[in-house]
Amino acid sequence: MDCDEYQRAAMRTARDKDAPDEFMHLVLGLVGEAGEIAEKVKKLVRDKGGDLAQLDRDDMAAELGDVLWYTTVLANFLGLSLSDVAQKNIDKLADRQRRAVIGGSGDNR
Numbered sequence: 869m870d871c872d873e874y875q876r877a878a879m880r881t882a883r884d885k886d887a888p889d890e891f892m893h894l895v896l897g898l899v900g901e902a903g904e905i906a907e908k909v910k911k912l913v914r915d916k917g918g919d920l921a922q923l924d925r926d927d928m929a930a931e932l933g934d935v936l937w938y939t940t941v942l943a944n945f946l947g948l949s950l951s952d953v954a955q956k957n958i959d960k961l962a963d964r965q966r967r968a969v970i971g972g973s974g975d976n977r
Contacts (some may be wrong), residue, residue, distance in 0.1 A: 871950040878940045885945055894945055898938035905931045 869877075883890060908927060916922045940950050964970040969977045 871954050874936070875940050875944060875950040878937050879944055881937075882941045882944070891942075891945060894938055894942040898935065898942060901931060901934040901938055905935065 883893070887893070905928065908924070908931065912918060912920075912923055939953075943950050943953050961970065964977065
């Protein structure tokens with residue numbers, strides 16, 4: 869499945885774009901799902917000494933899928949195709965790598 873196919877499929881399960889506070893719903897949903905990933909990693913560190921061999925990869929795949937869904941629907945809400953978002957991200961990272969500034973911090977490096 870490519871990005872555009874995924875976006876079309878995800879939109880079949882999304883709320884109407886005109887739903888009350890839909891933008892906030894999507895942003896908070898994305899942050900919440902990312903937080904669930906962080907929570908699972910925190911518990912891995914706390915309870916299992918950070919042993920990645922004990923990470924439940926099926927759980928992580930499910931949470932990553934939720935992050936992907938919210939990212940995709942939010943992109944659509946903003947009139948962006950997921951393919952374009954993905955390509956722009958790869959282009960940005962390749963440019964940073966070419967200029968040897970992929971490490972560090974800040975958006976405009």
